[in-house]
Amino acid sequence: MYRPATVTLTAGAAAAAIALAPPAGAPAPAGLSFLLFAGSSVHVASTGWFYTVPEVRAHMRRNRARYLWWPLALIAGAGAIAMLLPQAALYWLLLPYFGWQFWHYGRQNLGLAALAASAHGVAPLSRPERRSLAAAAAAGIAALLARPGLLQLPARAAIPGLFSLAAAAFAASVLFGTGCLLSRPGAQRPPGFCLAYLTSLAFSLPVFLFTSPYAAVAGLTIAHGLQYLLLMVLVAAGGAGRAGQLAMLANIALAGGAVLSVASDQLTAGPVLRALFGVFAGAVMAHFVVDAGLWRLRADFPRAFLRDRLPYLLAAPGIPAADRSPGDIG
DSSP, X not given: OHHHHHHHHHHHHHHHHHHHOOOTTOOOOHHHHHHHHIIIIIHHHHGGGGGXXXXXXXXXXXXXXXXXXXXXXXXXXXXXXXXXXXXXXXXXXXXXXXXXXXXXXXXXXXXXXXXXXXXXXXOOOOHHHHHHHHHHHHHHHHHHHHOGGGGTOOOOOSSTTHHHHHHHHHHHHHHHHHHHHHTSOGGXXXXXXXXXXXXXXXXXXXXXXXXXXXXXXXXXXXXXXHHHHHHHHHHHHTSSSHHHHHHHHHHHHHHHHHHHHHHHTTTTSOHHXXXXXXXXXXXXXXXXXXXXXXXXXXXXXXXXXXHHHOHHHHSOTTOOTTOOOSOOOO
């Protein structure tokens, strides 16, 4: 179920954002706003569920810097910066913040493609296949930095011609990655794996096709968040006391998402309320840091945890238990 669902969610999110994108200057319609709420704030808040899982908490106690001190520092520091800096300066700081966010999206796409290879029992992603995914993600980020308006930021691009260079790099990455995929023997290219890999490879395509922020970027945010929420639901359902864990996940994700959603709207407020936007941005960055540890599938604990909860993803026929090739998700 997981493999086709991720592809469906990705394509469906992009299509929904394009179909629901409002005219320039108009607010997002209710349906698109709800999808953005789920794909952004709710998915970030859902990370808090990990702090309720005993075996994850034990792992976190052994790694306090990543799971406690860095998240707290990011949240407090971003809140202070948002309150103290003038709004114009804050816009410029948001460019690297969004670059990190979309790199996080690329890492998840790489991880999902790697999991698809594992689940289908085919050879792990090769280094060129991985580099193609990373290069395509980097090209998408460069395009966004070249057109900050797609991120609804008033800052101007610092490098003229960057968007055209990014488009060329993206096209080259997609072509090269497709060629790497086609170079696999036929038995190593089952349709499900190919579809997952190509979806991950072309993930940033809307950035190059549309000038509307909602059509170009909202679908990527929704797709990333829904992919993550699906995986979180499956992980929560894979442990003992499934009903209780799913209820806990839903409560944390929805309540935390509501708080983060309110905070995310304070970018244009006065300094005191703007600090809440900083707290939101800090929470998102903390989510990046926590995910980069808990979904680092080359590390012992994350791999063992996911194998225990979702054995069909990491224990497929032909994939030895000691194989650490599937990439990181977060």
